[in-house]
Amino acid sequence: MKQLFKNTYLESRFFLAVTLFVVAYILAYLFPGLFVIVNTLFFVFAGLVIFDLFLLFKQKGIDASRNLPEKLSNGDDNPIHISVKNKYPFKVELLLIDELPFQYQRRDFDILTTLNLQQKKNIHYTLRPLQRGEYHFGNLNIYVTSPIKLAARRFQFGNNAMVPNYPSFLQLRKYMLLAFSNKIFESGLKKIRRIGHTMEFEQIKDYVIGDDIRNINWKATAKRNQLMVNQYQDEKSQPIYSVIDTGRVMKMPFEGLSLLDYAINATLVISNVAIKKQDKAGMFTFSRKVENKVLAERRPTQMNKILETLYNINTDFAESDFSRLYVDVKRSISQRSLLLLYTNFETLDALHRQLPYLQAMAKNHLLVVIFFENTELDKLTKKEAKNTREIFEKTIAEKFIYEKKLIVNELLKHGIQSILTTPENLTVNTINKYLEIKARGLL
Template sequence: MLKRFYQSLFFTTRFYAALGGIAIFFVVTFFFPSLFIVAQLLAIALFLLLLLDLFFLFRAGDEPFRVTRSMSNRFSNGDENPIALQLKSNYRFPVTVILLEEVPMQFQMRDFRQRINMKAGEETTISYSLRPVERGEYQFGKTNAFIRSLLGLAQRHIAPSNESTIKVYPSFMQLRNYEFFSFNDRLLEMGVHKKRVIGHSMEFDHIKEYTRGDDVRTLNWKATARRGTLMVNNFVEEKSQQVYCVIDKGRNMKMPFNGLSLLDYAINSALVFSNIALQKGDKTGLVTLAAQQVDVLPSSSKRTQMNLILERLYAQDTQWEESDYEKLSISLRSMFSQRSLLILYTNFESMTGLQRQLPYLRRLAKYHLLLVVFFENTELKKFAKDDVGSVEEIYLQVIAQKFAYEKKLMVRELSRYGILSLLTTPEQLTLNVVNKYLELKSRSLI
């Protein structure tokens, strides 16, 4: 009991300031002996006030103050994740509470401090949010509460055992947002463009009147002759097509933007895209490439596929080695007998890097519909447009413009060999990939 009391007792700055002031006053009494009795009275008064303060703080029992941390059991990578601290005071008088939260070491937050004034018996909630930029396990420590009375000479330390471990998964919040907007038919607000063309498969859907923008190749002349107005055939989209997200985990994907690596952007995009492809009736799968290791999650249209993709994406990490695209082309050629859509998330920073992998990309594009997704260097692009004043800055800006121009040359080089490409900023990756997929569906390329 005494040990617990000692461990939870802390003196405040106010107490040490008062004690220091009395000590100085005692020094003054050495020169003015008549003031010695006053100094003694002040010391006795401070001691009595301290005892009174301790009596107020510790007479409330073992649970005078309750603090509970409320949060999800998993976090979404790259998003703001809400956390709530629920506080309840069982004291019969107003108290001041200082909260020190032990957040996971990955956030490097050593200054989390909240000061709250609470009335007798009051309940309140403190909310804050954290944005992780790495996937993995995060360890939350205790929530330390220091309670002070109105006297403020001492404080009682209360730290409930609320340690917890949460896992940070790819951005499922972004996935939920897309699902919500899709359910409410508001994808246009997020930048996803719907395509008017229903499809050109062999599966007939219905006949309707011609409207401006319809493909004239689908005109139904017999129906037109009967109705006296132009009529067109509509066909349903091809479904149950195999769609694979191929994620390069080589050193090129380790480059960071706004705290997230390119690999994390690719993972978040692959998660959202897979969900949309499943809703469109296609089979989705996942391929990851690291050095000479190629891991494949077979495509499926089952409801459990999203959980399998999420768990597989959670454990991915970048490698310092360069990925072996020859191994990738050989593996996919032997595994996939059916023509599939391959969305390759990778990054090329120079034309030389693309030329090294181009023969293997051409081999993949020979048997599958290949879409190469790579990234604009937004920092270089911004620097290339900034105003410069010195010769050195001009020299650096020319180099930045050269790198930005090389990205456009890569798109042209890929198109020369019939390989689809998508050059995008990391922030717009998901939107652009989804729009490209819808465009390919409307053009009946898959």
């Protein structure tokens, strides 16, 4: 009996009928002839309610389960699957309320559907997590109504579960094939200029249409009496380090994700691409000190090590110490490496304060400074100004955008390569820069 009251919920049709009966009894008081009719209808209504409850509670009429992925991908749409089966001997209407993790702060999440006799249905929805960490799912609640729809029975399935939210491994799968075949620029994501080739010799082969005639091997051609060309391949086993600034400049949010999380997602993808290209991938973070260090290697377990390290990155977004970064790089990285530095500079003054340390690192390594466009400022400059205040704001926004371009020129003047990118295109532009560096043999 306790379960009956606990799991019984009255529908809006029930309260509408009760309201009508209250009005009818008031009219019956004024017109006594209506009392017998109203009283009879009320007992019929009470009988329908009891019959409705009997239909709903006479058997366990619903089976359901929630299928969760082993881990969530940060910043991506992750599919959640719910399987529901109707065991009632009649058609039912279901209201599904899944208790989502507290990070979403959703109090209006529900799914309405119907099931025919003995029908099984798979229901899907997606979640886009924006914070790394543990996501705890609560119970799966299903409210069932019969064709009478006066009452509902609640079924509660205790599928309490915890799913960790990792950096975006879905992006890793998305870009891996394109990057491995050097077709990212062909797919329209970004066009890069590919100049020259690396000088690591691979083999001599027959000339075919499309080969670079500058690679013709004339001695081999004379011996074989047909055109032969030298074939080169990208140099391998070169250290590729992703250096992530976890300071306050990386706290700025875009579309729910912080710049730090964009950098973490890009690090995971570029590390996988580097390993697939036979290079050695590593990473570390810095703020007030250098930490989360993973030495560049090409072992089969390297990606798991990088993924776990990225998952556990925590920061208080303090002021970053570039001098500490320079000292640690000089002491711990002896081989010339590609350093992909994810940070952000808003003004030239901010760059000039750190420029001596960037120049010092660029003497021994190939340094690429990656920083971000402010997309909100772009939107502001495209908006039509209608008053003096908006003209002032638009002018200031254009000044900041222009200063970002000056930062690129200032880095280039000191021999430091850079990438100025929007947060959503960070991964694409980083991969393209890596492929360009490999193609030009700069490392």
